[in-house]
Amino acid sequence: MSKPVLLAVAHGSKHPEARETVSQLARQVTRLAPVLDVQVAYVQDSEPSLAAGLAAAGTSVVIVPLLLSTGYHLTTHIADAASAAGVAVAPPLGPDQLLVTALAGRLAETGVPAGTPVVLAAAGSADPLAAADVRRQADLLAELLDVPVVAAFATAGTPTVDEAVAELNVRTGGPVAVATYLLAPGRFHERLRKTAATWVTRPLGGHPAVAGLVIDRYRVAAASARVTAATR
Template identity: 45%
Template sequence: MTEPAPEQSQQSPPLTDSTAHLLARITDQLGAQLSLVSRNGTRRPMHRTRHPDRPAADGGTSAPALVAVAHGSRDPQALRTVLALLDRVRELRPGLDVRLGHIELNAPLLPDTLDELRGAEAVLVPLLLGRGHHVKRDLPAASAAAPGVRTRIAAPLGPHPLLVEALYGRLVEAGWDPGDRDSRRAGVVLAAAGSRDPDSAQDTRRTARLLAMRLGVPVVPAYASATTPTVPAALRALAARGRHRAFVASYFTAPGRFASACADAVPHRAAAPLGAHPAMARLVLHRYDQARAGVAPADAVSLLASA
């Protein structure tokens, strides 16, 4: 009599990766559904999350508005240029409330823009390139005169490496050849508006040093008003050093009287204002984010002291 064969153990076949992934998804979904049911069997309300800069269902937004503060100019190209820059900012940050306010000469003026934001929160981003009177006096005064708006003031755009990239791009558009081997004859004048505030001049000099490092040639800051040297004087100083092939880098956010006067010194080798260069849009958002994170304007500028 033969003995019955021992029973074979019943083992489940190993799970494939796809099967295990499917089971994990089902488990996660069941867990999520069960989490919405309270102990008494009623369903808990579902809380949806959203991007902090996208509008809520009721039309509001959790992010403060970005108010770009431009100086203003009688040149009609200035307003068009600033509007084009803000369009780029909106493309980079969809859903963010981006507005414009001018210090003078153009509508909308900053007080009117802030009045429209009564009861809301806003970050004022100056489209200015250094720490002059407007940044130190006019913007805080406008904020204090708008008590219905919770405001923070961002640092001016300069100095910053993104500004240098925009300056470099505009110089290339004006004919600067980065591959030119005869750089011993080349130089650049960084033409700025000018200010009596020593901090503003210091910021311009820092940008000039950063641009010189980027280009590998001397960069001399010059000014359209308030201080020296002028652009023609800076060009003569470069020529005295053998730098006869000089370009003018326009250290202006938008066209205007000062920008045109500086460009007239060497019209065939003068770069356009920074305008709506892509690096400018990124820099506006960077200053906005810094202000939201609690970085004070003076702290943001001082980060570039060792650059």
């Protein structure tokens, strides 16, 4: 009997390390949940495409978006493809307490002292719901760290990361850390490393808490799909 498929769908990137980060995350999920057949597909810029991934996955499949917030790729590209294929889609990974664990872990490994104010730096989106997701994640991180945490964006959205770093520096009179709210390396992370922050953390993709979160999202979506099927 074939295993049920967890189709992890990432944004995609031309950056050489981004694909390896996604593959590493998929391997972590496989180790934690060997009963699943973990496969990977991409919305753009990488192969296999979402369409190809769905075609190869068969019928017993749940899509888990490797996206940290809602947005156009999830509500349009992924949702439309899933609807056409008749498969379930999990919510985005964030906001979530397990991402707080991953973010705090990245800050600790970077050597950020306790009490340092933090900018939670996301890629950005024109979707206001995506920005709200990031701000909620910033609030969750602030609750754990008990320091000011400001959500900021590398592209669309305000404040920009540079603006948030400058504002926190003036407000607190001390150094500021940037907590990278990205799954994989790429041009956005390279941009963050050029800010005036004293510390900039690595992306989240290789952290064990993220792999656990992917499995949680799969289980909830799969259970919901079974309930829906049973009531038809």
